[in-house]
Amino acid sequence: MRTAAILATLGVASCAVAEDVLYSRRRLSKRFMDSHGNYNMTFIHVNDVHAHLDEYAKSGSDCTDPSKGCFGGYARIKTKVEELRETYPDHLLLNAGDEFQGTLFFSYYGGEKIADTINNLNFDVMTLGNHEWDKGDEELGKFLKNLTFPIVSCNVKSEYEALNKTVKNYHIFDKHKLAIIGATTETTKGISNVGNETSFLDVTTEVQKAIWEIRNTTDIRRIVALTHIGYEEDQKLAKNTEGLSLIVGGHSHTLVGDMPNAAGKYPTIVEDKSGKEVFIVTSYRWGEYLGSIDLTFDKQGRALSYHGAPIHMTNTTKFEKSLQDKILAWRKPFEEFSNKVIGTTKNELDQTTCQKEDCLLGQAMTDAMLDYRRNISKNVGDELADFAFMNAGGIRATIGPGNITRGAILTSFPFGNALVQLPYSGKDLRKIIEGWVSRESQFSKKKTTSWFQISKGIKIEYNPDNDPGSKLISVSVGDKPLDDDRQDYRVVTLDFVARGGDNLVEPTTESAALDTDSDIFEAYVKANTPLTNELEKRVIVTDKKTPDSTLTTGGNNATSTSKAGYGSSGTSDARGSSGAASSLNMPIVFAFAVAAIVSFVM
Incomplete structure:
Protein backbone atom coordinates (compact mmCIF):
# COMPACT_ATOMS: atom_id res chain seq x y z
CA MET A 1 0.00 0.00 0.00
CA ARG A 2 1.42 3.31 -1.07
CA THR A 3 -0.36 5.35 1.57
CA ALA A 4 0.83 5.68 5.16
CA ALA A 5 -1.68 5.58 8.04
CA ILE A 6 -0.98 7.90 10.96
CA LEU A 7 -2.91 7.76 14.22
CA ALA A 8 -4.37 11.15 14.98
CA THR A 9 -4.16 12.59 18.45
CA LEU A 10 -7.58 14.15 18.17
CA GLY A 11 -10.13 12.52 20.49
CA VAL A 12 -13.75 12.22 19.48
CA ALA A 13 -16.58 11.94 21.99
CA SER A 14 -18.21 8.51 22.03
CA CYS A 15 -15.63 7.18 19.59
CA ALA A 16 -14.67 3.57 20.15
CA VAL A 17 -11.23 3.92 18.59
CA ALA A 18 -8.66 6.60 17.98
CA GLU A 19 -9.35 8.32 14.69
CA ASP A 20 -6.95 7.83 11.82
CA VAL A 21 -5.68 10.44 9.40
CA LEU A 22 -4.27 9.12 6.18
CA TYR A 23 -2.08 11.19 3.91
CA SER A 24 -1.97 10.04 0.30
CA ARG A 25 0.12 12.14 -2.11
CA ARG A 26 -1.26 15.41 -0.66
CA ARG A 27 -1.86 16.70 2.82
CA LEU A 28 -5.37 16.90 4.24
CA SER A 29 -7.13 19.91 2.74
CA LYS A 30 -9.53 22.34 4.37
CA ARG A 31 -13.28 22.03 4.05
CA PHE A 32 -13.81 23.78 0.74
CA MET A 33 -12.68 23.59 -2.88
CA ASP A 34 -9.05 24.68 -2.76
CA SER A 35 -6.90 26.15 -5.54
CA HIS A 36 -6.00 22.64 -6.76
CA GLY A 37 -9.66 21.67 -7.16
CA ASN A 38 -9.63 19.42 -4.10
CA TYR A 39 -12.96 19.01 -2.33
CA ASN A 40 -13.81 17.79 1.17
CA MET A 41 -16.84 15.60 1.84
CA THR A 42 -18.09 13.75 4.91
CA PHE A 43 -19.94 10.43 4.69
CA ILE A 44 -21.97 9.30 7.70
CA HIS A 45 -23.30 5.77 7.42
CA VAL A 46 -25.16 2.85 9.01
CA ASN A 47 -25.93 -0.66 7.84
CA ASP A 48 -27.76 -3.76 9.05
CA VAL A 49 -29.76 -2.02 11.77
CA HIS A 50 -32.30 -4.86 11.54
CA ALA A 51 -35.22 -3.06 13.16
CA HIS A 52 -33.25 -2.11 16.28
CA LEU A 53 -35.08 1.18 16.54
CA ASP A 54 -34.55 1.29 20.30
CA GLU A 55 -31.42 0.69 22.35
CA TYR A 56 -30.51 -2.88 23.24
CA ALA A 57 -28.24 -4.93 25.50
CA LYS A 58 -25.00 -6.38 24.16
CA SER A 59 -26.78 -9.67 23.43
CA GLY A 60 -29.24 -7.90 21.15
CA SER A 61 -32.20 -8.25 23.51
CA ASP A 62 -34.05 -5.30 25.06
CA CYS A 63 -31.99 -3.05 27.31
CA THR A 64 -33.34 -3.63 30.82
CA ASP A 65 -30.29 -2.57 32.84
CA PRO A 66 -28.46 0.49 31.46
CA SER A 67 -25.75 0.10 34.11
CA LYS A 68 -24.55 -2.99 32.23
CA GLY A 69 -24.31 -1.06 28.99
CA CYS A 70 -26.85 -0.30 26.28
CA PHE A 71 -26.11 0.34 22.63
CA GLY A 72 -27.58 1.79 19.50
CA GLY A 73 -31.07 3.17 19.11
CA TYR A 74 -32.03 5.56 16.33
CA ALA A 75 -32.73 8.43 18.75
CA ARG A 76 -29.13 8.12 19.96
CA ILE A 77 -27.85 7.91 16.39
CA LYS A 78 -29.86 11.00 15.49
CA THR A 79 -28.15 13.01 18.25
CA LYS A 80 -24.72 12.15 16.87
CA VAL A 81 -25.78 12.68 13.25
CA GLU A 82 -27.01 16.18 14.06
CA GLU A 83 -23.68 16.97 15.74
CA LEU A 84 -21.76 15.77 12.68
CA ARG A 85 -24.01 17.67 10.30
CA GLU A 86 -23.38 20.88 12.18
CA THR A 87 -19.62 20.29 12.22
CA TYR A 88 -19.33 19.14 8.59
CA PRO A 89 -21.74 21.02 6.33
CA ASP A 90 -20.69 19.09 3.21
CA HIS A 91 -22.00 15.68 4.19
CA LEU A 92 -24.20 12.79 3.13
CA LEU A 93 -26.03 10.34 5.42
CA LEU A 94 -26.02 6.88 3.84
CA ASN A 95 -27.91 3.69 4.65
CA ALA A 96 -26.41 0.41 3.36
CA GLY A 97 -29.56 -1.67 3.81
CA ASP A 98 -31.13 -4.40 5.95
CA GLU A 99 -33.42 -2.17 7.95
CA PHE A 100 -35.96 -5.03 8.07
CA GLN A 101 -36.13 -8.03 10.39
CA GLY A 102 -34.65 -8.55 13.81
CA THR A 103 -36.91 -7.13 16.53
CA LEU A 104 -40.59 -6.89 17.39
CA PHE A 105 -40.74 -3.44 15.80
CA PHE A 106 -40.66 -5.26 12.47
CA SER A 107 -42.61 -8.36 13.54
CA TYR A 108 -45.48 -6.20 14.76
CA TYR A 109 -45.45 -3.16 12.47
CA GLY A 110 -43.74 -4.44 9.35
CA GLY A 111 -41.88 -1.61 7.67
CA GLU A 112 -44.20 1.19 8.83
CA LYS A 113 -42.30 2.45 11.89
CA ILE A 114 -38.93 1.79 10.28
CA ALA A 115 -39.93 4.12 7.44
CA ASP A 116 -41.10 6.75 9.94
CA THR A 117 -37.80 6.53 11.79
CA ILE A 118 -35.36 6.69 8.90
CA ASN A 119 -37.38 9.49 7.32
CA ASN A 120 -37.00 11.32 10.63
CA LEU A 121 -33.21 11.09 10.29
CA ASN A 122 -33.36 12.50 6.74
CA PHE A 123 -31.09 9.97 5.07
CA ASP A 124 -29.75 11.19 1.76
CA VAL A 125 -29.78 7.80 0.01
CA MET A 126 -30.21 4.10 0.78
CA THR A 127 -29.46 0.81 -0.94
CA LEU A 128 -31.48 -2.35 -0.41
CA GLY A 129 -30.41 -5.31 1.70
CA ASN A 130 -31.60 -8.87 1.23
CA HIS A 131 -33.88 -8.61 4.27
CA GLU A 132 -35.86 -5.85 2.63
CA TRP A 133 -37.52 -8.70 0.66
CA ASP A 134 -38.44 -10.73 3.75
CA LYS A 135 -42.15 -10.01 3.27
CA GLY A 136 -41.99 -10.08 -0.51
CA ASP A 137 -41.95 -7.56 -3.33
CA GLU A 138 -45.35 -6.07 -2.57
CA GLU A 139 -44.57 -5.21 1.04
CA LEU A 140 -41.19 -3.82 0.01
CA GLY A 141 -42.91 -1.67 -2.60
CA LYS A 142 -45.22 -0.20 0.05
CA PHE A 143 -42.26 0.53 2.29
CA LEU A 144 -40.33 2.28 -0.48
CA LYS A 145 -43.30 4.47 -1.38
CA ASN A 146 -43.27 5.84 2.18
CA LEU A 147 -39.62 6.89 2.06
CA THR A 148 -38.62 10.48 1.42
CA PHE A 149 -35.15 9.88 -0.04
CA PRO A 150 -33.70 8.04 -3.08
CA ILE A 151 -33.19 4.25 -3.22
CA VAL A 152 -30.36 2.89 -5.37
CA SER A 153 -29.33 -0.60 -6.49
CA CYS A 154 -27.95 -0.99 -9.99
CA ASN A 155 -28.14 -4.79 -10.14
CA VAL A 156 -31.77 -5.14 -8.99
CA LYS A 157 -34.08 -5.50 -11.97
CA SER A 158 -37.80 -5.85 -11.40
CA GLU A 159 -40.96 -5.87 -13.46
CA TYR A 160 -42.90 -5.11 -10.31
CA GLU A 161 -43.99 -1.51 -10.77
CA ALA A 162 -43.44 -0.30 -7.21
CA LEU A 163 -39.81 -1.43 -7.37
CA ASN A 164 -39.16 -0.55 -11.00
CA LYS A 165 -40.28 3.04 -10.50
CA THR A 166 -38.54 3.54 -7.17
CA VAL A 167 -35.18 1.75 -7.29
CA LYS A 168 -32.62 3.54 -9.46
CA ASN A 169 -29.12 2.52 -10.54
CA TYR A 170 -27.54 5.58 -8.97
CA HIS A 171 -28.28 9.06 -7.67
CA ILE A 172 -26.37 12.24 -8.49
CA PHE A 173 -25.93 14.94 -5.88
CA ASP A 174 -25.43 18.02 -8.04
CA LYS A 175 -24.46 20.17 -5.07
CA HIS A 176 -21.43 17.98 -4.43
CA LYS A 177 -20.79 16.87 -8.02
CA LEU A 178 -20.92 13.32 -6.73
CA ALA A 179 -22.75 10.12 -7.70
CA ILE A 180 -23.70 7.20 -5.49
CA ILE A 181 -24.27 3.80 -7.11
CA GLY A 182 -26.19 1.13 -5.19
CA ALA A 183 -25.75 -2.65 -5.24
CA THR A 184 -27.44 -5.58 -3.49
CA THR A 185 -26.11 -9.08 -2.91
CA GLU A 186 -26.85 -11.49 -5.75
CA THR A 187 -27.65 -14.15 -3.15
CA THR A 188 -30.89 -12.38 -2.16
CA LYS A 189 -33.02 -14.66 -4.33
CA GLY A 190 -31.90 -17.66 -2.28
CA ILE A 191 -32.05 -16.14 1.18
CA SER A 192 -35.19 -14.01 1.16
CA ASN A 193 -38.74 -13.98 -0.21
CA VAL A 194 -38.17 -12.51 -3.68
CA GLY A 195 -40.93 -12.64 -6.28
CA ASN A 196 -40.56 -14.10 -9.76
CA GLU A 197 -40.61 -10.64 -11.33
CA THR A 198 -37.40 -9.53 -9.59
CA SER A 199 -33.85 -10.61 -10.43
CA PHE A 200 -30.35 -9.75 -9.24
CA LEU A 201 -27.59 -9.30 -11.82
CA ASP A 202 -23.83 -9.56 -11.39
CA VAL A 203 -22.74 -6.76 -9.04
CA THR A 204 -19.32 -6.08 -10.57
CA THR A 205 -20.64 -5.90 -14.12
CA GLU A 206 -23.54 -3.62 -13.25
CA VAL A 207 -21.48 -1.29 -11.05
CA GLN A 208 -18.89 -0.86 -13.80
CA LYS A 209 -21.65 -0.15 -16.33
CA ALA A 210 -23.03 2.53 -14.04
CA ILE A 211 -19.59 4.09 -13.59
CA TRP A 212 -19.06 4.35 -17.35
CA GLU A 213 -22.56 5.72 -17.86
CA ILE A 214 -21.98 8.45 -15.27
CA ARG A 215 -18.59 9.34 -16.72
CA ASN A 216 -19.79 9.34 -20.33
CA THR A 217 -22.99 11.32 -19.81
CA THR A 218 -22.08 13.78 -17.03
CA ASP A 219 -19.12 15.73 -15.72
CA ILE A 220 -19.29 13.81 -12.41
CA ARG A 221 -15.99 12.25 -11.36
CA ARG A 222 -16.59 11.63 -7.64
CA ILE A 223 -18.24 8.22 -7.59
CA VAL A 224 -19.14 6.19 -4.49
CA ALA A 225 -20.67 2.71 -4.24
CA LEU A 226 -23.26 2.07 -1.52
CA THR A 227 -23.44 -1.70 -1.26
CA HIS A 228 -25.07 -4.56 0.58
CA ILE A 229 -22.79 -7.38 -0.55
CA GLY A 230 -20.42 -7.95 2.41
CA TYR A 231 -16.93 -6.82 3.39
CA GLU A 232 -15.00 -9.41 1.37
CA GLU A 233 -17.17 -8.83 -1.70
CA ASP A 234 -16.62 -5.07 -1.34
CA GLN A 235 -12.88 -5.67 -1.62
CA LYS A 236 -13.39 -7.83 -4.71
CA LEU A 237 -15.61 -5.14 -6.21
CA ALA A 238 -12.92 -2.53 -5.65
CA LYS A 239 -10.23 -4.72 -7.25
CA ASN A 240 -12.31 -5.64 -10.29
CA THR A 241 -13.65 -2.21 -11.26
CA GLU A 242 -12.22 1.22 -11.93
CA GLY A 243 -13.63 4.64 -11.20
CA LEU A 244 -14.75 4.24 -7.59
CA SER A 245 -13.17 6.22 -4.77
CA LEU A 246 -15.20 4.94 -1.82
CA ILE A 247 -17.33 1.88 -1.03
CA VAL A 248 -19.75 2.13 1.90
CA GLY A 249 -20.90 -1.40 2.64
CA GLY A 250 -23.08 -3.71 4.68
CA HIS A 251 -24.44 -7.28 4.82
CA SER A 252 -21.63 -9.19 6.56
CA HIS A 253 -21.90 -7.41 9.95
CA THR A 254 -18.15 -6.84 9.88
CA LEU A 255 -16.42 -4.90 12.64
CA VAL A 256 -13.66 -2.70 11.24
CA GLY A 257 -11.41 -0.20 13.01
CA ASP A 258 -8.76 -0.44 15.71
CA MET A 259 -10.97 -2.04 18.35
CA PRO A 260 -10.22 -5.61 19.55
CA ASN A 261 -11.39 -8.38 17.22
CA ALA A 262 -11.81 -6.02 14.28
CA ALA A 263 -11.61 -7.78 10.91
CA GLY A 264 -9.81 -4.91 9.20
CA LYS A 265 -8.95 -1.23 9.19
CA TYR A 266 -11.38 1.67 8.86
CA PRO A 267 -11.05 2.36 6.04
CA THR A 268 -9.68 -0.71 4.30
CA ILE A 269 -7.73 0.44 1.25
CA VAL A 270 -7.66 -1.59 -1.97
CA GLU A 271 -6.23 -0.77 -5.40
CA ASP A 272 -8.65 -0.92 -8.32
CA LYS A 273 -7.97 -2.30 -11.81
CA SER A 274 -6.09 0.84 -12.79
CA GLY A 275 -3.97 0.93 -9.62
CA LYS A 276 -5.91 3.73 -7.92
CA GLU A 277 -6.93 3.49 -4.28
CA VAL A 278 -10.47 2.72 -3.17
CA PHE A 279 -11.45 3.27 0.47
CA ILE A 280 -13.85 0.70 1.96
CA VAL A 281 -15.90 1.27 5.14
CA THR A 282 -18.71 -0.48 6.98
CA SER A 283 -20.24 -0.04 10.44
CA TYR A 284 -20.90 -3.44 12.01
CA ARG A 285 -24.58 -4.11 12.84
CA TRP A 286 -27.70 -3.04 14.74
CA GLY A 287 -26.63 0.61 14.97
CA GLU A 288 -23.96 -0.13 17.57
CA TYR A 289 -21.53 1.97 15.53
CA LEU A 290 -22.11 5.03 13.38
CA GLY A 291 -19.58 5.27 10.59
CA SER A 292 -18.07 8.67 9.79
CA ILE A 293 -15.37 9.29 7.22
CA ASP A 294 -14.21 12.63 5.84
CA LEU A 295 -12.62 12.35 2.38
CA THR A 296 -10.67 14.81 0.29
CA PHE A 297 -11.18 14.34 -3.45
CA ASP A 298 -9.03 15.74 -6.23
CA LYS A 299 -10.72 17.12 -9.35
CA GLN A 300 -10.43 13.73 -11.08
CA GLY A 301 -12.54 12.20 -8.30
CA ARG A 302 -9.73 10.32 -6.60
CA ALA A 303 -9.75 10.16 -2.80
CA LEU A 304 -6.53 11.73 -1.56
CA SER A 305 -6.92 11.56 2.21
CA TYR A 306 -9.31 10.64 4.97
CA HIS A 307 -10.13 11.47 8.55
CA GLY A 308 -12.59 9.40 10.54
CA ALA A 309 -13.53 6.32 12.53
CA PRO A 310 -16.57 4.35 13.66
CA ILE A 311 -18.33 6.07 16.57
CA HIS A 312 -19.56 3.77 19.33
CA MET A 313 -23.22 4.41 20.14
CA THR A 314 -23.19 3.75 23.90
CA ASN A 315 -25.46 5.19 26.55
CA THR A 316 -23.03 8.07 27.02
CA THR A 317 -24.73 9.60 23.96
CA LYS A 318 -28.09 11.16 24.78
CA PHE A 319 -31.30 10.34 22.94
CA GLU A 320 -32.93 12.91 20.68
CA LYS A 321 -36.04 13.26 22.82
CA SER A 322 -38.85 13.63 20.29
CA LEU A 323 -37.80 10.55 18.33
CA GLN A 324 -37.20 8.47 21.46
CA ASP A 325 -40.66 9.40 22.76
CA LYS A 326 -42.16 8.04 19.53
CA ILE A 327 -40.17 4.81 19.73
CA LEU A 328 -41.20 4.21 23.34
CA ALA A 329 -44.85 4.80 22.41
CA TRP A 330 -44.58 2.27 19.58
CA ARG A 331 -43.36 -0.36 22.05
CA LYS A 332 -46.49 -0.32 24.20
CA PRO A 333 -48.80 -2.48 22.05
CA PHE A 334 -46.45 -5.46 22.05
CA GLU A 335 -44.64 -5.06 25.38
CA GLU A 336 -47.11 -6.94 27.60
CA PHE A 337 -47.16 -9.86 25.18
CA SER A 338 -43.40 -9.91 24.65
CA ASN A 339 -42.49 -9.45 28.33
CA LYS A 340 -44.17 -12.70 29.41
CA VAL A 341 -41.56 -14.91 31.07
CA ILE A 342 -41.54 -18.38 29.49
CA GLY A 343 -38.76 -19.93 31.58
CA THR A 344 -35.16 -19.45 32.65
CA THR A 345 -31.68 -20.46 31.54
CA LYS A 346 -28.63 -21.03 33.71
CA ASN A 347 -26.18 -20.22 30.92
CA GLU A 348 -26.10 -17.58 28.23
CA LEU A 349 -27.50 -19.06 25.01
CA ASP A 350 -24.93 -17.53 22.70
CA GLN A 351 -25.61 -16.65 19.07
CA THR A 352 -22.42 -14.82 18.18
CA THR A 353 -20.43 -17.84 16.96
CA CYS A 354 -23.26 -19.57 15.09
CA GLN A 355 -21.93 -18.62 11.65
CA LYS A 356 -18.56 -20.32 12.12
CA GLU A 357 -18.86 -23.14 14.68
CA ASP A 358 -21.08 -24.77 17.30
CA CYS A 359 -23.09 -22.24 19.31
CA LEU A 360 -25.22 -22.93 22.36
CA LEU A 361 -28.39 -21.29 21.07
CA GLY A 362 -28.09 -23.24 17.81
CA GLN A 363 -27.68 -26.49 19.72
CA ALA A 364 -30.62 -25.71 21.99
CA MET A 365 -32.85 -24.82 19.02
CA THR A 366 -31.99 -27.90 16.98
CA ASP A 367 -32.43 -30.09 20.07
CA ALA A 368 -35.86 -28.51 20.50
CA MET A 369 -36.68 -29.28 16.87
CA LEU A 370 -35.61 -32.90 17.25
CA ASP A 371 -37.49 -33.41 20.53
CA TYR A 372 -40.63 -31.89 19.04
CA ARG A 373 -40.60 -34.15 15.99
CA ARG A 374 -39.76 -37.28 17.99
CA ASN A 375 -42.63 -36.62 20.39
CA ILE A 376 -45.05 -36.37 17.48
CA SER A 377 -43.69 -39.61 16.03
CA LYS A 378 -44.09 -41.41 19.36
CA ASN A 379 -47.70 -40.30 19.61
CA VAL A 380 -48.59 -41.64 16.16
CA GLY A 381 -46.28 -44.66 16.14
CA ASP A 382 -43.84 -43.42 13.49
CA GLU A 383 -40.12 -44.08 13.29
CA LEU A 384 -38.13 -41.46 15.20
CA ALA A 385 -36.16 -38.73 13.43
CA ASP A 386 -32.38 -39.20 13.42
CA PHE A 387 -31.26 -35.60 13.91
CA ALA A 388 -32.14 -31.97 13.21
CA PHE A 389 -30.24 -29.12 11.61
CA MET A 390 -30.87 -25.52 10.64
CA ASN A 391 -29.17 -22.62 8.95
CA ALA A 392 -27.18 -20.42 11.31
CA GLY A 393 -28.65 -17.34 9.64
CA GLY A 394 -32.01 -18.18 11.17
CA ILE A 395 -30.62 -17.46 14.65
CA ARG A 396 -30.60 -13.72 15.19
CA ALA A 397 -29.71 -12.82 18.80
CA THR A 398 -28.21 -14.21 22.01
CA ILE A 399 -30.50 -15.00 24.96
CA GLY A 400 -28.86 -13.97 28.21
CA PRO A 401 -28.85 -15.96 31.48
CA GLY A 402 -31.89 -15.64 33.70
CA ASN A 403 -35.45 -15.12 32.52
CA ILE A 404 -36.34 -16.04 28.95
CA SER A 438 -17.02 -27.08 2.05
CA ARG A 439 -19.43 -24.11 1.86
CA GLU A 440 -20.42 -25.26 -1.61
CA SER A 441 -23.34 -27.52 -2.52
CA GLN A 442 -22.06 -30.80 -3.92
CA PHE A 443 -25.21 -31.02 -6.04
CA SER A 444 -25.60 -27.57 -7.61
CA LYS A 445 -22.03 -26.33 -6.98
CA LYS A 446 -23.55 -23.10 -5.66
CA LYS A 447 -21.91 -21.46 -2.66
CA THR A 448 -23.79 -21.94 0.58
CA THR A 449 -24.75 -18.65 2.19
CA SER A 450 -24.91 -19.74 5.82
CA TRP A 451 -23.12 -22.06 8.23
CA PHE A 452 -25.24 -24.69 9.99
CA GLN A 453 -26.17 -25.89 13.47
CA ILE A 454 -26.90 -29.53 14.37
CA SER A 455 -28.74 -31.34 17.16
CA LYS A 456 -27.80 -34.21 19.39
CA GLY A 457 -27.77 -37.48 17.50
CA ILE A 458 -25.12 -36.50 14.97
CA LYS A 459 -21.45 -35.59 15.01
CA ILE A 460 -19.39 -34.26 12.12
CA GLU A 461 -15.62 -34.19 11.76
CA TYR A 462 -13.97 -32.16 8.99
CA ASN A 463 -10.64 -30.72 7.90
CA PRO A 464 -11.00 -27.10 6.75
CA ASP A 465 -7.59 -27.25 5.04
CA ASN A 466 -8.64 -29.98 2.62
CA ASP A 467 -9.88 -29.06 -0.84
CA PRO A 468 -13.60 -28.25 -1.25
CA GLY A 469 -15.47 -31.48 -1.81
CA SER A 470 -12.98 -33.41 0.34
CA LYS A 471 -13.22 -31.65 3.70
CA LEU A 472 -15.59 -34.12 5.38
CA ILE A 473 -13.69 -36.74 7.41
CA SER A 474 -16.44 -38.56 9.29
CA VAL A 475 -20.12 -38.45 10.19
CA SER A 476 -21.85 -40.52 12.83
CA VAL A 477 -25.60 -40.69 13.33
CA GLY A 478 -26.72 -42.15 16.62
CA ASP A 479 -23.94 -44.49 17.67
CA LYS A 480 -23.03 -45.62 14.16
CA PRO A 481 -21.05 -44.20 11.23
CA LEU A 482 -23.17 -42.74 8.45
CA ASP A 483 -24.18 -45.63 6.17
CA ASP A 484 -24.10 -44.70 2.48
CA ASP A 485 -26.31 -47.69 1.64
CA ARG A 486 -29.07 -46.84 4.08
CA GLN A 487 -32.09 -45.29 2.34
CA ASP A 488 -34.24 -44.04 5.21
CA TYR A 489 -32.49 -41.38 7.28
CA ARG A 490 -35.08 -39.01 8.74
CA VAL A 491 -33.81 -35.43 9.03
CA VAL A 492 -35.62 -32.50 10.67
CA THR A 493 -35.08 -28.95 9.42
CA LEU A 494 -36.98 -25.75 8.57
CA ASP A 495 -39.15 -25.22 5.51
CA PHE A 496 -36.97 -22.32 4.39
CA VAL A 497 -33.98 -24.65 4.23
CA ALA A 498 -36.02 -27.42 2.58
CA ARG A 499 -36.98 -25.06 -0.23
CA GLY A 500 -33.32 -24.44 -1.00
CA GLY A 501 -32.61 -21.49 1.29
CA ASP A 502 -28.89 -20.84 1.78
CA ASN A 503 -28.21 -23.73 -0.66
CA LEU A 504 -27.85 -26.20 2.22
CA VAL A 505 -29.98 -28.92 0.58
CA GLU A 506 -31.50 -29.52 -2.83
CA PRO A 507 -34.87 -27.72 -2.94
CA THR A 508 -38.03 -29.68 -2.23
CA THR A 509 -41.63 -28.78 -1.39
CA GLU A 510 -42.70 -32.36 -0.69
CA SER A 511 -42.96 -32.04 3.08
CA ALA A 512 -45.68 -31.10 5.55
CA ALA A 513 -45.05 -27.94 7.55
CA LEU A 514 -45.55 -28.24 11.30
CA ASP A 515 -45.20 -25.60 14.04
CA THR A 516 -42.93 -22.59 13.70
CA ASP A 517 -39.43 -22.35 15.10
CA SER A 518 -40.30 -19.77 17.76
CA ASP A 519 -43.33 -21.77 18.95
CA ILE A 520 -41.22 -24.93 19.18
CA PHE A 521 -38.49 -23.20 21.14
CA GLU A 522 -41.03 -21.63 23.50
CA ALA A 523 -42.48 -25.08 24.20
CA TYR A 524 -38.98 -26.48 24.72
CA VAL A 525 -38.18 -23.77 27.27
CA LYS A 526 -41.43 -24.41 29.15
CA ALA A 527 -40.79 -28.16 29.22
CA ASN A 528 -37.15 -27.96 30.31
CA THR A 529 -36.90 -24.86 32.49
CA PRO A 530 -34.51 -24.06 33.96
CA LEU A 531 -32.34 -24.76 30.92
CA THR A 532 -28.92 -26.08 31.87
CA ASN A 533 -27.64 -26.67 28.34
CA GLU A 534 -23.88 -26.53 27.90
CA LEU A 535 -21.96 -26.28 24.66
CA GLU A 536 -21.02 -29.64 23.15
CA LYS A 537 -18.52 -30.49 20.43
CA ARG A 538 -20.77 -31.63 17.62
CA VAL A 539 -18.90 -30.18 14.64
CA ILE A 540 -15.24 -31.03 15.14
CA VAL A 541 -12.23 -29.62 13.31
CA THR A 542 -9.45 -32.15 12.70
CA ASP A 543 -6.11 -32.30 10.93
CA LYS A 544 -6.85 -35.75 9.51
CA LYS A 545 -6.50 -35.76 5.75
CA THR A 546 -8.59 -38.78 4.78
CA PRO A 547 -12.08 -39.95 5.77
CA ASP A 548 -12.69 -42.49 8.48
CA SER A 549 -15.72 -43.91 10.27
CA THR A 550 -14.58 -44.11 13.87
CA LEU A 551 -16.47 -41.20 15.47
CA THR A 552 -19.67 -41.95 17.43
CA THR A 553 -22.17 -39.68 19.14
CA GLY A 554 -22.93 -41.61 22.31
CA GLY A 555 -26.23 -43.30 22.92
CA ASN A 556 -27.75 -41.08 25.61
CA ASN A 557 -27.81 -37.89 23.56
CA ALA A 558 -28.99 -39.78 20.52
CA THR A 559 -32.19 -40.95 22.17
CA SER A 560 -33.13 -38.32 24.75
CA THR A 561 -36.31 -36.28 24.53
CA SER A 562 -37.71 -33.41 26.53
CA LYS A 563 -39.41 -33.71 29.88
CA ALA A 564 -42.90 -32.91 28.60
CA GLY A 565 -44.89 -34.25 25.71
CA TYR A 566 -45.33 -31.05 23.74
CA GLY A 567 -45.72 -31.54 20.02
CA SER A 568 -48.52 -34.09 20.42
CA SER A 569 -50.58 -35.28 17.48
CA GLY A 570 -52.95 -32.41 18.08
CA THR A 571 -50.30 -29.93 16.92
CA SER A 572 -48.97 -31.88 13.96
CA ASP A 573 -51.41 -30.67 11.31
CA ALA A 574 -49.69 -29.32 8.22
CA ARG A 575 -50.28 -25.63 7.75
CA GLY A 576 -48.78 -25.12 4.30
CA SER A 577 -45.29 -24.25 3.23
CA SER A 578 -45.31 -20.72 4.59
CA GLY A 579 -45.35 -21.84 8.21
CA ALA A 580 -46.96 -18.52 9.03
CA ALA A 581 -49.63 -19.64 11.48
CA SER A 582 -48.92 -19.86 15.20
CA SER A 583 -50.14 -22.61 17.51
CA LEU A 584 -49.82 -20.46 20.63
CA ASN A 585 -53.13 -19.65 22.31
CA MET A 586 -52.77 -15.90 22.57
CA PRO A 587 -55.01 -12.90 22.04
CA ILE A 588 -52.77 -11.35 19.44
CA VAL A 589 -50.88 -13.29 16.87
CA PHE A 590 -50.35 -10.43 14.41
CA ALA A 591 -47.20 -10.92 12.37
CA PHE A 592 -44.86 -12.61 14.83
CA ALA A 593 -44.78 -15.76 12.80
CA VAL A 594 -43.64 -14.07 9.65
CA ALA A 595 -43.67 -15.77 6.26
CA ALA A 596 -40.98 -18.39 5.99
CA ILE A 597 -37.89 -16.55 5.08
CA VAL A 598 -34.54 -16.34 6.60
CA SER A 599 -31.40 -14.58 6.47
CA PHE A 600 -28.18 -13.91 5.62
CA VAL A 601 -24.78 -14.50 6.28
CA MET A 602 -24.20 -13.24 9.74
Missing part, protein backbone atom coordinates in the same frame (compact mmCIF):
# COMPACT_ATOMS: atom_id res chain seq x y z
CA THR A 405 -39.17 -13.86 27.69
CA ARG A 406 -41.38 -14.44 24.68
CA GLY A 407 -39.91 -11.29 23.17
CA ALA A 408 -36.38 -12.68 23.51
CA ILE A 409 -37.45 -15.87 21.71
CA LEU A 410 -39.13 -13.93 18.91
CA THR A 411 -36.09 -11.69 18.56
CA SER A 412 -33.81 -14.72 18.30
CA PHE A 413 -36.12 -16.57 15.89
CA PRO A 414 -38.14 -13.87 14.10
CA PHE A 415 -38.82 -15.54 10.76
CA GLY A 416 -41.70 -17.87 11.55
CA ASN A 417 -40.11 -20.76 9.67
CA ALA A 418 -41.99 -24.05 9.99
CA LEU A 419 -40.59 -27.43 10.94
CA VAL A 420 -40.40 -30.17 8.29
CA GLN A 421 -38.96 -33.69 8.11
CA LEU A 422 -37.10 -34.87 5.01
CA PRO A 423 -36.03 -38.39 3.95
CA TYR A 424 -32.48 -38.94 2.70
CA SER A 425 -30.26 -41.80 1.67
CA GLY A 426 -26.92 -42.06 3.40
CA LYS A 427 -25.16 -41.32 0.12
CA ASP A 428 -27.09 -38.09 -0.45
CA LEU A 429 -26.74 -37.09 3.19
CA ARG A 430 -22.97 -37.41 2.95
CA LYS A 431 -22.96 -35.10 -0.10
CA ILE A 432 -25.20 -32.63 1.71
CA ILE A 433 -22.94 -32.48 4.76
CA GLU A 434 -19.84 -32.22 2.55
CA GLY A 435 -21.50 -29.17 1.04
CA TRP A 436 -21.99 -27.63 4.47
CA VAL A 437 -18.36 -27.93 5.53
